[in-house]
Amino acid sequence: MLAELIKKELQEDVQSYRVFLSSLIVFLSILAFSAIFVGHYQLRRGYHERYLAANNRNLQAFAASPSSALNDVSLFLVMRPEPESFLSDSHEDDLPRGFLYSPSGWPFRVNFISRAAGIEGTANDSELGFSPDLSFLVQVLMSFLAVALSFNAVTKEKEDGTLGLILSYSTKRAYFILAKFTSILCSLGLPLALGLLSGYIFLNLSGVFLLSAEALISMLIFFLVSIIYIAFFVLLGIFCSTLYQSSDKSLVMSLLLWILIVLIIPRSAGMLSGIKNLGLPTSQEIKQLADRAANETAQRFERLLPPNSGTDIQKSRRLELLMKMWHEEDKARQDVLDSYLQKKFASMESIKKIHIFSPASLYEHSASSIAGTGLFHLRTLWTSVRRYNDDFTLFMQKENSTLEPGSFFYLCSESISDEPLDFSSLPKLEDSGIPPGGRLRETLPSFSILIIYCLFLFTAVLFRFKTCDIR
Amino acid sequence: MIRALLKKELLSNMLSFKFIACLLVAILVSLQSTALLSRDYLDRLREYDKGNAQFADELTRIPVFSCLNIKIFKKPSTISIFVSGTERESGSFAQISLANPSIPTSLEGGVLKNELSVIFPKADVAHIIIIVFSLLAILLSYNSVSGEKENGTLSLMLSHSLPRYKILLSKYLGALVSIVVALALQFIFSTLFIFFSKDMAIDGTFLKSLGLIFATSSLYLSCFLFLGILVSSLTKRAFTSLLILLGYYILFIFIIPAALKSSFDDRIFRSARSYDMNIEKLAAEKDRDESNLYRDIPQVKTWSLRDVNNMRLYGGLIFSRVNPREALDNQARMTEAGTKLERDYAEKIYGLRSADMRSSVSLRQRMNRLLALVPSSSYLLAVELMSDTGNDSMTRYLERLHIYWRQVMSYLEGRNAFGFRFFFPGPPDLTLYEKELVAKINEDKAGLLPRGRMLSYVGKYSHEAQNYRPQLEHLDLSDMPAFVPPALKAGDRLVIALPVITVLLGYNFVLFMAAYFSLQRYDPRRDS
Numbered sequence: 001m002l003a004e005l006i007k008k009e010l011q012e013d014v015q016s017y018r019v020f021l022s023s024l025i026v027f028l029s030i031l032a033f034s035a036i037f038v039g040h041y042q043l044r045r046g047y048h049e050r051y052l053a054a055n056n057r058n059l060q061a062f063a064a065s066p067s068s069a070l071n072d073v074s075l076f077l078v079m080r081p082e083p084e085s086f087l088s089d090s091h092e093d094d095l096p097r098g099f100l101y102s103p104s105g106w107p108f109r110v111n112f113i114s115r116a117a118g119i120e121g122t123a124n125d126s127e128l129g130f131s132p133d134l135s136f137l138v139q140v141l142m143s144f145l146a147v148a149l150s151f152n153a154v155t156k157e158k159e160d161g162t163l164g165l166i167l168s169y170s171t172k173r174a175y176f177i178l179a180k181f182t183s184i185l186c187s188l189g190l191p192l193a194l195g196l197l198s199g200y201i202f203l204n205l206s207g208v209f210l211l212s213a214e215a216l217i218s219m220l221i222f223f224l225v226s227i228i229y230i231a232f233f234v235l236l237g238i239f240c241s242t243l244y245q246s247s248d249k250s251l252v253m254s255l256l257l258w259i260l261i262v263l264i265i266p267r268s269a270g271m272l273s274g275i276k277n278l279g280l281p282t283s284q285e286i287k288q289l290a291d292r293a294a295n296e297t298a299q300r301f302e303r304l305l306p307p308n309s310g311t312d313i314q315k316s317r318r319l320e321l322l323m324k325m326w327h328e329e330d331k332a333r334q335d336v337l338d339s340y341l342q343k344k345f346a347s348m349e350s351i352k353k354i355h356i357f358s359p360a361s362l363y364e365h366s367a368s369s370i371a372g373t374g375l376f377h378l379r380t381l382w383t384s385v386r387r388y389n390d391d392f393t394l395f396m397q398k399e400n401s402t403l404e405p406g407s408f409f410y411l412c413s414e415s416i417s418d419e420p421l422d423f424s425s426l427p428k429l430e431d432s433g434i435p436p437g438g439r440l441r442e443t444l445p446s447f448s449i450l451i452i453y454c455l456f457l458f459t460a461v462l463f464r465f466k467t468c469d470i471r
Numbered sequence: 472m473i474r475a476l477l478k479k480e481l482l483s484n485m486l487s488f489k490f491i492a493c494l495l496v497a498i499l500v501s502l503q504s505t506a507l508l509s510r511d512y513l514d515r516l517r518e519y520d521k522g523n524a525q526f527a528d529e530l531t532r533i534p535v536f537s538c539l540n541i542k543i544f545k546k547p548s549t550i551s552i553f554v555s556g557t558e559r560e561s562g563s564f565a566q567i568s569l570a571n572p573s574i575p576t577s578l579e580g581g582v583l584k585n586e587l588s589v590i591f592p593k594a595d596v597a598h599i600i601i602i603v604f605s606l607l608a609i610l611l612s613y614n615s616v617s618g619e620k621e622n623g624t625l626s627l628m629l630s631h632s633l634p635r636y637k638i639l640l641s642k643y644l645g646a647l648v649s650i651v652v653a654l655a656l657q658f659i660f661s662t663l664f665i666f667f668s669k670d671m672a673i674d675g676t677f678l679k680s681l682g683l684i685f686a687t688s689s690l691y692l693s694c695f696l697f698l699g700i701l702v703s704s705l706t707k708r709a710f711t712s713l714l715i716l717l718g719y720y721i722l723f724i725f726i727i728p729a730a731l732k733s734s735f736d737d738r739i740f741r742s743a744r745s746y747d748m749n750i751e752k753l754a755a756e757k758d759r760d761e762s763n764l765y766r767d768i769p770q771v772k773t774w775s776l777r778d779v780n781n782m783r784l785y786g787g788l789i790f791s792r793v794n795p796r797e798a799l800d801n802q803a804r805m806t807e808a809g810t811k812l813e814r815d816y817a818e819k820i821y822g823l824r825s826a827d828m829r830s831s832v833s834l835r836q837r838m839n840r841l842l843a844l845v846p847s848s849s850y851l852l853a854v855e856l857m858s859d860t861g862n863d864s865m866t867r868y869l870e871r872l873h874i875y876w877r878q879v880m881s882y883l884e885g886r887n888a889f890g891f892r893f894f895f896p897g898p899p900d901l902t903l904y905e906k907e908l909v910a911k912i913n914e915d916k917a918g919l920l921p922r923g924r925m926l927s928y929v930g931k932y933s934h935e936a937q938n939y940r941p942q943l944e945h946l947d948l949s950d951m952p953a954f955v956p957p958a959l960k961a962g963d964r965l966v967i968a969l970p971v972i973t974v975l976l977g978y979n980f981v982l983f984m985a986a987y988f989s990l991q992r993y994d995p996r997r998d999s
Contacts, residue, residue, distance in 0.1 A: 025718070029726060096586045264602075268503060305934075
């Protein structure tokens with residue numbers, strides 16, 4: 001019985017004007033967005049390669065004469081533009097590019113790299129603030145289409161008087177809802193799948209994607225999450241249509257709910273973020289605070305320092321103390337910076353709590369986690385640059401230290417020799433992206449909340465429809 | 472007759488479920504947005520007051536051995552609660568530093584205190600009007616003609632000796648009046664909220680700007696009404712007309728502006744790239760010139776007391792008074808020459824940057840011209856121009872900052888206090904203690920080490936000299952010229968926004984004509 005119902009619904013839908021139109025819009029928009037994406041991606045890739053080339057230049061100069069070049073070395077750990085940002089870019093363009101690492105520890109060991117110079121003054125465009133990627137298309141366009149296709153699922157049958165007829169058969173009411181739901185979901189899911197596939201082929205032809213299993217897997221999971229998200233809005237439309245007698249009222253109600261969920265709540269979160277950040281000092285002030293902390297540490301040590309002139313033993317004792325002082329100074333400065341960075345991340349995380357109220361935000365979060373882009377990407381980079389710092393110091397201590405083994409080692413031009421190093425053996429700093437396991441783990445919480453929302457709504461629809469009296 | 476029709480339309484609109492639901496949502500959402508944004512505004516205002524007071528206080532007592540950082544705070548405008556434009560994101564203050572003279576080309580602070588918060592989009596009243604009220608306009612007009620066609624009442628109405636334009640006008644005016652009433656209610660509630668909240672002052676400029684924004688919003692919504700009437704007179708069924716209008720809504724409000732913006736972002740990005748290359752060349756040129764400059768200055772054989780750690784103290788730079796006169800004179804000559812160089816390069820870099828900005832502004836103008844084809848974008852542009860919170864106002868502000876930078880530089884030049892020269896005007900004579908210390912250092916020949924162009928002292932007394940904190944004298948610079956931000960009157964703003972408003976008016980006219988003709992050509996016999 002269920003199969004027959006679904007077949008009937010599908011046949012009706014496939015022949016209908018609006019399903020044809022919406023599939024066409026979805027398909028064409030995905031193609032248009034992939035065309036825009038290719039140009040954008042290549043541009044970003046070019047920028048990234050410039051950073052990598054600068055890193056190589058710096059490291060080569062350092063390998064040639066480690067001790068004298070140490071203070072001039074600074075390495076860029078920038079976010080590598082992922083091909084997956086086609087799925088979800090999550091404003092990676094607007095975020096800081098990554099981190100600047102200076103092995104000599106001055107002025108900071110690790111610090112933000114702001115957006116590309118020159119764009120800063122013009123970055124604040126007044127438009128609606130979306131980045132056109134697939135997750136935006138699904139989040140706004142497809143959810144809207146889902147509502148537009150489902151708002152009269154039940155009311156139309158009520159208005160036509162066919163509902164009573166259908167229910168007079170020995171059909172379970174749940175089957176009726178299930179058939180409607182499945183057919184609408186199919187008529188939206190098919191164009192999305194087709195669009196994704198053709199976008200994938202298009203990108204491959206223009207040389208953006210490598211045909212990797214990873215990319216395919218993340219695309220599949222993206223599709224799954226998108227389908228669940230669309231299902232939520234289909235259910236929302238059906239729910240509204242079970243609530244009211246007329247299609248008009250159901251349309252208005254479901255559109256208003258759509259606006260609230262997709263447009264208003266995520267935006268209010270944005271404004272809250274502005275307010276939450278007001279307690280933070282500016283980057284200039286943070287630098288001053290860090291300098292003050294470092295100076296206080298230095299002053300504590302200054303008293304202990306023996307004079308520079310004297311015997312060799314005194315000199316080496318002085319150097320050791322100096323290195324300890326620099327280490328502490330460096331640590332104090334970096335701690336201040338780190339604590340504010342953590343606060344910045346934490347304030348973003350706390351806003352995500354509001355996001356639980358909007359499936360649209362949950363969807364955006366899960367999509368960006370699957371693609372491994374946005375804040376998630378930046379946070380992962382932070383840990384990898386920390387690890388690199390340890391690797392680099394350890395390597396220098398082993399290979400090039402002028403100090404006696406076992407003594408305190410701090411990486412500075414006094415503690416390493418100027419003998420050339422083998423460039424190929426130096427640890428390199430490069431963003432390797434986020435492994436699929438990590439992405440999946442990040443996605444799961446918001447994805448499961450999304451599923452719970454869907455199940456809840458589905459039960460609500462069933463309950464409401466079962467108890468309603470068609471007379 | 473038209474009055475009766477209008478009354479009927481008004482009543483049926485205002486008592487409908489969709490109208491009341493949309494109105495309630497709009498008012499609730501805009502109240503929430505007003506509450507959030509006015510809190511944000513108050514915070515910014517407090518920061519502005521605090522910063523300004525602090526800086527005015529600093530100006531009266533500047534230690535001579537220090538480096539002046541001039542801070543200019545941008546006053547938040549009350550109207551940014553309604554149309555926030557770029558004001559919240561673009562930062563709250565500019566800094567003119569004398570140690571490293573550069574002309575500010577962007578502001579610091581603001582929401583951008585947290586670089587990560589850029590990932591959240593915003594919703595001010597202007598956005599709520601675009602999102603919620605456009606939808607209301609569509610819902611009010613989609614069945615205005617096609618609904619009557621379906622019910623069969625249109626033929627009945629046309630059978631009366633009633634000119635068709637009157638029908639059109641009554642439909643339009645009925646919808647317009649109800650939507651304007653809703654808009655007015657929303658504005659009144661938000662304004663009342665501001666009026667009754669603490670510390671908030673409503674002045675004449677605010678009310679004038681609010682009036683302008685209200686008028687533009689009505690103009691924009693009237694576009695949508697005409698569009699709705701046009702589509703509904705072209706289609707037979709109300710449902711088809713609704714689908715077409717909703718498709719237009721989602722395409723022209725969300726998808727097309729985003730896609731257009733993204734493709735222009737790429738081009739702005741590309742133009743910025745050439746700036747990057749040029750700035751590297753300029754930096755290399757500066758390094759070369761600097762080394763030439765210092766080579767040309769005659770060297771004086773003397774020593775100086777400098778310590779890298781000590782330079783960082785006092786939050787900036789300190790040049791201890793325990794130095795021989797010749798070293799100071801030498802330093803003064805070097806700074807004088809260096810100062811000119813620094814100023815020239817600041818102007819050159821500014822030239823590059825403003826050329827870059829101009830190219831991105833012209834790109835953005837081209838984008839805006841394209842976006843003007845989309846009513847919602849031209850509306851947003853118009854309200855930003857009228858509330859003086861958008862990109863244009865930011866550009867004006869930065870241009871004024873450039874003029875101010877020159878003013879300040881020549882003022883400080885007059886006080887003989889530009890750049891590093893700040894370190895010199897100390898008490899004219901050395902104190903007894905200082906004289907003794909200098910004499911002791913002069914005797915201790917063992918501690919003089921060649922470093923750079925001069926001998927550096929790191930001997931027995933260096934610890935004592937470095938820990939010596941001279942009594943600081945304070946300068947009073949409270950007569951420094953004050954920054955006058957560009958202020959536009961409501962009339963001027965209207966003139967600037969006029970082209971965009973003309974576009975909206977043109978839309979209204981074209982859509983009205985189209986709706987009129989399509990209704991004129993409508994033949995009821997064909998439907999039956």
